[in-house]
Amino acid sequence: MDLPRLWDLMTATAASAARPNFGNVHYERRKVPAQPLELYEFEVCPYCRIAREALSALSLDPIVYPCPKGGTLYREKVKREGGRYQFPYLVDPNTGVSMYESADIAEYLFREYGDGRVPWFLRQRAFAVSTSMLASGFRPSRGRHAVQSRQPDELLELYSYEGSPFCRIAREALCELELPHRLHNVPRQSPDREDFVSISGKMQVPYLLDPNTGAQMFESDDIRRYLYDTYAVGGAGN
Numbered sequence: 001m002d003l004p005r006l007w008d009l010m011t012a013t014a015a016s017a018a019r020p021n022f023g024n025v026h027y028e029r030r031k032v033p034a035q036p037l038e039l040y041e042f043e044v045c046p047y048c049r050i051a052r053e054a055l056s057a058l059s060l061d062p063i064v065y066p067c068p069k070g071g072t073l074y075r076e077k078v079k080r081e082g083g084r085y086q087f088p089y090l091v092d093p094n095t096g097v098s099m100y101e102s103a104d105i106a107e108y109l110f111r112e113y114g115d116g117r118v119p120w121f122l123r124q125r126a127f128a129v130s131t132s133m134l135a136s137g138f139r140p141s142r143g144r145h146a147v148q149s150r151q152p153d154e155l156l157e158l159y160s161y162e163g164s165p166f167c168r169i170a171r172e173a174l175c176e177l178e179l180p181h182r183l184h185n186v187p188r189q190s191p192d193r194e195d196f197v198s199i200s201g202k203m204q205v206p207y208l209l210d211p212n213t214g215a216q217m218f219e220s221d222d223i224r225r226y227l228y229d230t231y232a233v234g235g236a237g238n
C-alpha cells in the first residue's frame, strides 16, 4: 500500500472514530418517501454530517447535490430558494418542506419518517457539533473545494453508510467533483440490505454504479480514481 493511501485510510478512520458508529445502525423507519429527498451539502461540513447521519440511521436515500466551496452548480439554487448560502439544506418534495439547520433537519426526519425520537448522538447538540467538527478536522481539505468537472446525464448511485471510512473517501470525490448522486444508505440492520446485495452480489460498501458508463465497483480508492478520470476536467485522479 502506498503512503497516500495509508494516510487516507488512517485519517478517514480517525474521522469515523470521532463519531463512533453514529448513523451506522438502522433506526425504526415508519415510511419511505415516495419521491426522493434532496440534500444540498458538502462532505467536510460538520453540520452536513449531522444531517447525513440522520438520513443514514433511517436508511433514507436522498439525492445529494454537492455544494463544495467554489462550486458553481448547486450552491446558487440553495441561495435562490432558501435565501442564503448555508449548508446543509434539505428539500422534501413529498411535504413541500425545505429547511436549513442540521438539528431541525434531524428532528424533521425522525418525526416524518422515523418514530419521532431523535437518537441521543444527534439530540445532544454540543456533543454532536463538537465531535462532528473533530471528525472533519482529520480530513480538513477533502470534500471541501470544488474541482472543475463534466456533469453526467444521469445520477450516479452510491451505496454507503455514514460512519464507514471507505464510504467517506468515495463521498469526498463525488463532492469535490460536484457530481449529484442518489445516496443509498444501507447501515447495519437496514431492511434495504437484501435488495442491495441482490444488485451488487455482496454486502460491501462503498459501491458505485454509474449508469452513464455502465461502470460498477467496490473499493474506495478505485471509486475515487474512476470519478476523477471520468469526470474531472483534465482527468487525473488525485
Ligand SMILES: N[C@@H](CCC(=O)N[C@@H](CS)C(=O)NCC(=O)O)C(=O)O
Binding pocket: 045, 046, 047, 048, 069, 085, 086, 087, 088, 100, 101, 102, 103
Ligand atoms: N447552525 C447551522 C450551521 C450551518 C453552517 O454553518 N454551515 C456552514 C458550512 S459548515 C455554511 O453553510 N457555510 C457557508 C458556505 O459554505 O458557503 C446548522 O447546524 O446547520
